[in-house]
Amino acid sequence: MFLAARRVVEDAVESALDALDLPADDLGIEEPPEDVDAILASSVAFRLAGEVGAAPPEVAADLAAEIDPADYEYVGDVTTQGPYLNFLPSNAYFGATLEAAQDDEYGRLDPKDVSVAVEHTSANPTGPVHVGRARNPIIGDALANVLDFAGYDVDRHYYVNDAGRQMAVFTWAYERFDEDELPEPERNRAEYDMVRYYRRGNTVLEDAPEDEVEQAEAEIQSIMQGLEDGDEATYDRVSEVVDTVLGGMQECLARLPADFDDFVKETRFMRDGSTDDLVDRLEDLEEAVYDDEAWQLELDDHGIEKNLVFLRSDGTSLYATRDLAHHEWKFENYDRAVTVLGEDHKLQAEQVRTTLELLGRDTERLDQVLYSYVNLPEGKMSTRDGTGIDLDDLLDEAIDRAREEVEDRLDGRLRNDNLDDADVERIAHQVGIGAVRYDIVSKQPAKAITFEWDRALDFEAQSAPYVQYVHARACGILGEAREAGHDVPDAGDLDADRLDVPEARRLLATIARFPAVIEGAAEDQHPHVVATYTREFADAFNAFYRECPVLDADADKRDERLALVAAARHTVGNALGVLGVAAPESM
RNA sequence: GGGCGUGUGGCCUAGCGGACAGGGCGAGAGGUUCCUAACCUCUCGAUCCCGGGUUCGAAUCCCGGCACGCCCGCCA
Numbered sequence: 001m002f003l004a005a006r007r008v009v010e011d012a013v014e015s016a017l018d019a020l021d022l023p024a025d026d027l028g029i030e031e032p033p034e035d036v037d038a039i040l041a042s043s044v045a046f047r048l049a050g051e052v053g054a055a056p057p058e059v060a061a062d063l064a065a066e067i068d069p070a071d072y073e074y075v076g077d078v079t080t081q082g083p084y085l086n087f088l089p090s091n092a093y094f095g096a097t098l099e100a101a102q103d104d105e106y107g108r109l110d111p112k113d114v115s116v117a118v119e120h121t122s123a124n125p126t127g128p129v130h131v132g133r134a135r136n137p138i139i140g141d142a143l144a145n146v147l148d149f150a151g152y153d154v155d156r157h158y159y160v161n162d163a164g165r166q167m168a169v170f171t172w173a174y175e176r177f178d179e180d181e182l183p184e185p186e187r188n189r190a191e192y193d194m195v196r197y198y199r200r201g202n203t204v205l206e207d208a209p210e211d212e213v214e215q216a217e218a219e220i221q222s223i224m225q226g227l228e229d230g231d232e233a234t235y236d237r238v239s240e241v242v243d244t245v246l247g248g249m250q251e252c253l254a255r256l257p258a259d260f261d262d263f264v265k266e267t268r269f270m271r272d273g274s275t276d277d278l279v280d281r282l283e284d285l286e287e288a289v290y291d292d293e294a295w296q297l298e299l300d301d302h303g304i305e306k307n308l309v310f311l312r313s314d315g316t317s318l319y320a321t322r323d324l325a326h327h328e329w330k331f332e333n334y335d336r337a338v339t340v341l342g343e344d345h346k347l348q349a350e351q352v353r354t355t356l357e358l359l360g361r362d363t364e365r366l367d368q369v370l371y372s373y374v375n376l377p378e379g380k381m382s383t384r385d386g387t388g389i390d391l392d393d394l395l396d397e398a399i400d401r402a403r404e405e406v407e408d409r410l411d412g413r414l415r416n417d418n419l420d421d422a423d424v425e426r427i428a429h430q431v432g433i434g435a436v437r438y439d440i441v442s443k444q445p446a447k448a449i450t451f452e453w454d455r456a457l458d459f460e461a462q463s464a465p466y467v468q469y470v471h472a473r474a475c476g477i478l479g480e481a482r483e484a485g486h487d488v489p490d491a492g493d494l495d496a497d498r499l500d501v502p503e504a505r506r507l508l509a510t511i512a513r514f515p516a517v518i519e520g521a522a523e524d525q526h527p528h529v530v531a532t533y534t535r536e537f538a539d540a541f542n543a544f545y546r547e548c549p550v551l552d553a554d555a556d557k558r559d560e561r562l563a564l565v566a567a568a569r570h571t572v573g574n575a576l577g578v579l580g581v582a583a584p585e586s587m
Numbered sequence: 588g589g590g591c592g593u594g595u596g597g598c599c600u601a602g603c604g605g606a607c608a609g610g611g612c613g614a615g616a617g618g619u620u621c622c623u624a625a626c627c628u629c630u631c632g633a634u635c636c637c638g639g640g641u642u643c644g645a646a647u648c649c650c651g652g653c654a655c656g657c658c659c660g661c662c663a
Contacts, residue, residue, distance in 0.1 A: 033606060043605050164663045294661050312661040319663050343657050415623040448656050462611040465625050477622050532601060551622050
């Protein structure tokens with residue numbers, strides 16, 4: 001409703017300006033502060049004061065006089081507060097919101113018929129996912145959810161770097177060492193099992209006698225050459241390692257949950273010839289130079305000082321070359337592409353964008369979302385060195401702490417719904433993992449995070465459980481109403497006028513904003529604004545909960561309050577769903 | 588050295604041109620015969636990094652500093 005109201009208000013301001021013969025290039029539409037009753041406001045009067053030769057409040061009053069609320073369905077009244085033009089919602093606005101939010105898909109926007117590939121995580125398949133990388137799947141998955149909910153056709157991609165030296169080293173190490181010369185795996189899962197070979201391999205390459213290293217390097221070289229030549233046997237050897245490790249990593253990511261529609265392998269673009277084809281076209285570009293026996297792109301005219309080498313002196317391609325072929329593939333198969341990347345890939349991201357532009361691609365269709373790295377207080381995390389905290393360990397710890405919390409609260413519990421062990425376990429998972437996710441997704445990606453256990457696993461206010469609790473409470477009310485024989489009335493039978501308590505109105509007004517929040521989050525690729533919204537929503541719901549009894553309400557108010565709770569449940573449930581945080585029915 | 592990003596009460600964070608800078612943590616005081624107290628109410632606490640500028644209006648835009656982070660491989 002808010003989206004519709006905003007259009008209506010824009011119309012109203014525009015025609016008022018028109019009627020007074022004033023320019024309408026900037027309508028100054030904004031959302032007023034919380035303590036103002038209006039749902040929308042305009043500050044045009046400031047800008048027009050000079051032109052009209054009158055003080056802003058006077059201009060605002062003149063404009064207000066030009067607008068007849070009766071002409072606009074969702075506008076109840078237009079008032080001024082000093083220089084501001086305030087638009088108050090009509091009863092129809094509340095009625096339409098209450099009705100629309102009875103739909104359990106409330107907030108989902110109309111299909112846009114636009115396909116988008118969201119690529120995220122894409123961590124090299126070298127071992128367990130660590131916390132340093134956890135921001136990527138969490139932001140990426142939430143972003144994919146946002147876009148899906150906003151009406152896009154979303155495919156979730158994990159780009160697999162299976163062609164580099166790292167994988168050649170891994171393959172050599174896997175074939176070279178025996179299980180019994182390795183330490184016990186930290187966890188009984190594929191990537192923990194496999195990473196032992198990788199770490200051993202790297203240790204040997206660093207510390208072993210020269211001739212042993214030489215021998216190893218020869219083998220690693222031959223694997224890389226095999227991949228470059230498209231040798232099937234080599235490809236199969238590497239694939240075995242890649243697929244095994246990736247399978248384990250996938251299980252870890254699924255815990256978040258973060259699932260993928262497609263694992264797009266880098267070698268695919270070597271094998272299908274698209275990288276070679278791309279190299280030919282790159283060589284034809286004006287910016288291409290053959291320098292030091294390697295083909296490169298001079299991008300300094302495009303604001304990038306660093307040359308981009310796209311063909312080595314030995315004639316082989318680089319990661320960057322294949323990634324360009326990969327991006328061209330996305331451009332051919334999708335209307336839009338979104339990539340979630342760590343800030344350490346920023347330069348590469350700019351090179352990709354610029355080069356695609358040179359190749360004649362419309363880079364407006366590509367969005368690159370960058371986030372800052374998660375560091376430990378003591379420094380960086382690294383898979384190769386085995387430093388850092390595994391994402392699995394973080395999630396386990398989160399669940400353990402949440403379980404403890406649930407058990408502690410069990411005694412003092414007011415509600416007698418007798419949670420059993422399975423409930424405790426379910427809640428521990430929902431709250432524990434939800435808290436980790438919410439903590440990460442609610443922050444602006446650009447800000448650097450230093451990981452601290454206590455901060456990441458704080459279940460107090462402004463965290464996932466605070467919002468989850470609202471959902472559980474709404475479910476509780478609806479459940480008890482059903483048991484008492486009070487069903488939520490049909491959407492068409494509601495009269496929002498009966499929600500006359502300010503707290504109920506404010507909750508409804510908050511519900512009304514949800515689709516606009518989704519739209520904004522999708523447009524800007526900012527999933528964190530959904531998290532901010534859930535917090536405001538929880539405040540509004542808690543105030544309503546405090547002031548408005550539902551089950552014991554007078555008969556003439558109960559139906560609408562029940563419907564409001566149902567609407568609230570859909571809204572907060574869907575918002576949490578978009579964030580990828582579980583919405584418990586009880587906790 | 589260059590490029591990009593970040594800098595908001597003791598700590599974390601929202602806001603990113605408009606109405607007194609919102610929250611949370613923390614500290615203190617209260618609230619449960621009533622739909623879950625993982626909640627609510629009240630109090631304490633801010634030179635919005637510093638200095639200039641643009642504007643009727645700047646945390647927000649511009650310029651110059653400072654601090655921190657990331658990047659600057661024929662690695663991925």
